[in-house]
Amino acid sequence: MFSGKAVKRALALFLFSAFGALQAQQIDLLIQNGHVFDPKNKLDTILDVAIANGKIHQVANHIAVKNAKKTVDATGMYVCPGLIDIHTHVFVGSTPGVFADGIYSLSPDDFTFRAGITTVVDAGTSGWRNFQKFKKQVIDQSKTRVLAFLNIAGWGMTGDSLQQDVSTMDVSKAIGMVEKHPDVIVGMKIGHFEKKTWEPFERALQVVSDTDRPLFVECHLPQYSLEDQLDRMRPGDIITHSFENISERRPVVDTTGNVLPMVFEARKKGILFDVGHGGAGFWFNQAIPALEQGFWPNTFGTDLHRFSMNAGMKDMLNVMSKYLNMGMPLKEVLLRGSWNPAKAIQREDLGNLSIGADADIVLLSVKEGKFGYVDAAGNRINGNRKLEAELTLRAGKVVWDLNGLTATLFQR
Numbered sequence: 001m002f003s004g005k006a007v008k009r010a011l012a013l014f015l016f017s018a019f020g021a022l023q024a025q026q027i028d029l030l031i032q033n034g035h036v037f038d039p040k041n042k043l044d045t046i047l048d049v050a051i052a053n054g055k056i057h058q059v060a061n062h063i064a065v066k067n068a069k070k071t072v073d074a075t076g077m078y079v080c081p082g083l084i085d086i087h088t089h090v091f092v093g094s095t096p097g098v099f100a101d102g103i104y105s106l107s108p109d110d111f112t113f114r115a116g117i118t119t120v121v122d123a124g125t126s127g128w129r130n131f132q133k134f135k136k137q138v139i140d141q142s143k144t145r146v147l148a149f150l151n152i153a154g155w156g157m158t159g160d161s162l163q164q165d166v167s168t169m170d171v172s173k174a175i176g177m178v179e180k181h182p183d184v185i186v187g188m189k190i191g192h193f194e195k196k197t198w199e200p201f202e203r204a205l206q207v208v209s210d211t212d213r214p215l216f217v218e219c220h221l222p223q224y225s226l227e228d229q230l231d232r233m234r235p236g237d238i239i240t241h242s243f244e245n246i247s248e249r250r251p252v253v254d255t256t257g258n259v260l261p262m263v264f265e266a267r268k269k270g271i272l273f274d275v276g277h278g279g280a281g282f283w284f285n286q287a288i289p290a291l292e293q294g295f296w297p298n299t300f301g302t303d304l305h306r307f308s309m310n311a312g313m314k315d316m317l318n319v320m321s322k323y324l325n326m327g328m329p330l331k332e333v334l335l336r337g338s339w340n341p342a343k344a345i346q347r348e349d350l351g352n353l354s355i356g357a358d359a360d361i362v363l364l365s366v367k368e369g370k371f372g373y374v375d376a377a378g379n380r381i382n383g384n385r386k387l388e389a390e391l392t393l394r395a396g397k398v399v400w401d402l403n404g405l406t407a408t409l410f411q412r
């Protein structure tokens with residue numbers, strides 16, 4: 001006779017193994033033998049990664065193949081969290097000559113996955129007046145996770161007098177929009193404002209203070225001194241176009257080639273510096289001395305738009321490859337591609353391979369050869385390494401597969 005206790009134990013064991021078997025069958029994709037680099041979880045070694053139901057299911061030394069519906073051999077590749085580009089313009093629409101709802105913005109999925117990106121943050125292309133249109137038209141239509149810094153200008157980047165109209169910069173309306181979409185709007189953006197008043201800056205700061213989010217400062221605004229801007233920014237706020245060198249803005253490296261002390265001071269205070277490459281925002285004569293003097297960007301925001309992608313910027317992996325060839329160690333480059341931007345936008349659920357997280361993953365290879373990298377001034381550096389996205393997964397789905405790693409080999 002079995003005691004009641006023994007029966008219970010047998011039943012528990014049976015349920016446990018049945019559950020185990022169920023668990024074991026759930027692996028949709030098994031990535032084997034890749035070099036997993038996940039700074040949040042301090043993983044930096046050869047491991048297997050199992051994906052089930054769109055989530056990270058297991059990360060371990062060796063995961064049994066028999067439990068996987070499909071396997072990918074990632075030998076020689078880096079397995080990283082999907083890249084996060086915190087500076088893009090993706091409110092694409094049909095309006096000629098503008099970014100907001102216009103043709104200068106880009107459709108995210110067309111440009112992200114091939115560069116290993118699974119999340120973008122739109123940098124204030126919309127404001128509180130047209131954010132919902134942006135959401136309906138682009139965010140809800142994209143497989144890329146699209147987040148947003150809301151522009152303090154109500155109509156976003158219209159490029160005309162509307163963008164300069166302080167009366168559209170309504171603090172309570174902007175707060176209302178953030179509160180309505182708290183999981184999409186990650187902060188506020190101030191930029192492209194040409195008048196003398198600090199009013200837009202102050203209003204944007206008020207919104208982010210009330211909603212506990214970072215302020216994204218696009219441009220060292222020409223009418224404000226860099227010093228005054230950095231002074232007003234709070235720890236965790238982000239300044240972009242960090243290595244720009246154009247006449248109307250003050251560069252971070254002075255004419256003798258030294259990084260300005262106030263820039264180091266701002267970093268010490270906790271201000272984050274984004275690359276914001278764009279069409280004009282990245283100059284080797286700033287970025288290389290800054291790198292040599294230990295002033296490294298926190299994130300590789302690209303300032304993706306119609307013009308930058310066809311010039312020196314190209315895509316985020318190209319910007320990351322530039323830094324690799326400028327001398328930044330690979331692991332530092334990869335850190336700035338996913339985990340750093342996740343922290344910058346206060347979304348620590350992203351940019352990592354924690355069990356249960358969305359399976360946003362990129363398999364990267366480092367190609368060797370002769371490559372050229374161009375800045376906004378038309379200067380080139382030569383390099384011998386280039387990062388390439390072999391496979392991109394968004395919530396466990398294959399969204400980019402350069403060499404058909406997940407495809408079936410054709411046989412006659």
Ligand SMILES: [Zn+2]
Pocket residue numbers: 087088089123218278303
């Ligand atoms: Zn921009």
